[in-house]
Amino acid sequence: MLVVGLFAGLTVTMIVATSYLDLREEDKKSIDNAATVATTVARLATTNLISRNYLTLERELESIAADPMVHRVRVFDAVHHINVDGAFASSFIDDMVPPIATATVLESGLRDVQLTDDMVEITMPITSGDDGPPLGVAFVAFVRPDVFKVVNGIWQSSALIAAFLIAGAMPLTFYFGSGFLHPVRHLTWIAHRVSTGDFDAPFPVERRDEIGVLARAYCEMVRTIRSNMERIYQLAFVDSVTGLCNRECFRNEMERAVAAAEREKAIFAVLFIDLDRFKLVNDTYGHDTGDKLLAAVAMCLSKAVCGEDCDIGDCVRKSSAAHSASSSASARDKARPLTMPEAPIIARLGGDEFAVFVPECRTQAEAARVGDAALMSVRNTGAVDGIPFVLDACIGIALYPRDGRTYTVLLKNADIAMYAAKQIGGTGCSFYNAEVDRAAADRVWLGG
Secondary structure, eight states, X not given: OHHHHHHHHHHHHHHHHHHHHHHHHHHHHHHHHHHHHHHHHHHHHHHHHHHTOHHHHHXXXXXXXXXXXXXXXXXXXXXXXXXXXOOTTOOTTSOOOOOTTHXXXXXXXXXXXXXXXXXXXXXEEEOOSSSSOOOEEEEEEEEOOOHHHHHHHHHXXXXXXXXXXXXXXXXXXXXXXXXHHHHHHHHHHHXXXXXXXXXXXXXXXXXXXXXXXXXXXXXXXXXXXXXXXXXXXHHHHBOTTTSSBOHHHHHHHHHHHHHHHHHHTOOEEEEEXXXXXXXXXXXXXXXXXXXXXXXXXXXXXXXXXXXXXXXXXXXXXXXXXXHHHHTTOHHHXXXXXOOOOXXXXXXXXXXXXXXXXXXXXXXXXXXXXXXXXXXXXXXXXXXXXXXXXXXXXXXXXXXXXXXXXXXXXXXXXXXXXXXXXHHHTSSEEEEOOHHHHHHHHHHHHHTO
């Protein structure tokens, strides 16, 4: 529609401009024709005025006036004050008023041109060829062309040309227009995909035209956004000391796992790990050494729980939340099917506390084996900065759905089981049970 409107506007502008120019051209032709007639009349009148042969002059003027485009032709003898008219119904002896511009022309010796609505009036001096005063003036009224007929003819011809242009040029315009608009629509569709979080949408960067320039600019912008979103994810969901999931990331994954487990009737375990006497490390060697020790513990836990080939980042990368956050696809994250994570997830909750999600852990024996492996990995952490450390940990274990059906309840009960492990021996693993929960509640009630 824009192309059609633009074409129609250009056509109307062309017709108006053509009409104006053609009218100007017709006026110029009329003035030139009238000037030619006036020059002829002046040349014929020169000899007749000198010889005062008015009858011959009158017949010559009548022959000129026979032209349908000549409305009136007159000659004024300035010396004898006699008018000679080319009209058949009048005679030179009639008392006629000289043309209005006669005095001006006689005084200046220059011709005068007047345009009216339907006439071109030219008053021209008649000279004898010497430097003397003019013998008289020649007056010619020439018919101007009918403006309506001129414009009507112009509009008819222009409309015919426009019709041919529309019939021939518009299909080509639409063809080339669609060829230009198609890549624009395709680029717009890709931009919409990116806006929904699909940062892997293929931009047509191979093009060498303006679309390719725009696509490359979009692609660079998407890379910047992706980098920024990954940085935001790191800050929001990854523990800066260990590189593991942080508390928020672990909560997101646990809530999704609970929802999936409820639908799939699955069983899983949650381990709450607290390092023993870690505060002494910070107090003795400083927080920098303490952070390095936490990172070493995280590495050992990852290998013990996820496998020897696992590194720190694998536990985060295997987290589905990591994928959704790094792509900033909140809409896709909501539409993501609720499925149980296939691999364990390890998180640092804060300080010297860690948590482990263990999928498909159906019995206490399976959970105990994971707890023992985690405990052994903590004990085998080794030296940091040349300082040998021997660590121990207390681990509390809660099973879904036996020990809770929500993230909050499961983590709380695993925490209670961990404190029970501290009470019974200071190190080792302990499972949650109702007696332990009542004892913990009693301690809170009694203030100790």
